[in-house]
Amino acid sequence: MEKTSRLGLERVARPRLYEQLVEQILAYIESARLGPGDLLPAERDLAERLGVSRATLAQALVALEVLGVIDVQHGTGAVLARRPSVASVIKGLREHRSRLPEIVEARSTLEVKLAALAAARRTDEDLKAIDEALDVMSREINDGDRGTRGDELFHQAVTAAAHSSVLAQLMAFIAEMILETRMESLGQPGRPEQSLASHRKIADAIRSQDAEGAAEAMLAHIELVSDVELLRQGP
Secondary structure, three states, X not given: OOOEOOOOOEOOOOOOHHHHHHHHHHHXXXXXXXXXXXXXXXXXXXXXXXXXXXXXXXXXXXXXXXXXXXXXXXXXXXXXXXXXXXXXXXXXXXXXXXXXXXHHHHHHHHHHHHHHHHHHHOOHHHHHHHHHHHHHHHHHHHOOXXXXXXXXXXXXXXXXXXXXXHHHXXXXXXXXXXXXXXXXXXXXXXXXXXXXXXXXXXXXXXXXXXHHHHHHHHHHHHHHHOOOHHXXXXX
């Protein structure tokens, strides 16, 4: 937010670090004449060229991935998907950041209830689907990936186990927005392992038919995964 000085002049708010870094990455893409399908340099090399840490660079790359500018492929790296203007990307980043709190609010409302219902209504087939999702995420993480697919499968399995068609429709409605927060969250250092551990707690409560415990575990999980860099960035 802009502030007014003692002289009555408004200070110009400094661009956030990730916005500055995104601009630098886009400038590099332009100067290197990269086109859709071209591979960006490895994170280590790109971080050195831009003079930032790999952790800081990773956050900017995740933001660009969320906006569909790049496609991060495990084992390959970041591939340029499209070459947008800097202005459109910065606008997209700010809109994305403003949406995050409301997405978190919706998830904490819907998914906590779904977890409780799943504990009360789950079948053996539901438990099998939940366990399979956990296995998928575990394998992805062990292979050095972020576990995005397993994470998605787990939440789908919990939703299915609740056996509530209306809540399932509401979850489907916000699925694309949840994908934004999923990519953002699992891009945080150490987050995939933390997320998997919290998934296991939710699954244990559902298996034990502990509705209150499942709801509490899901709420704790959403609070964990909602701690993303874009929400913590200051002006």
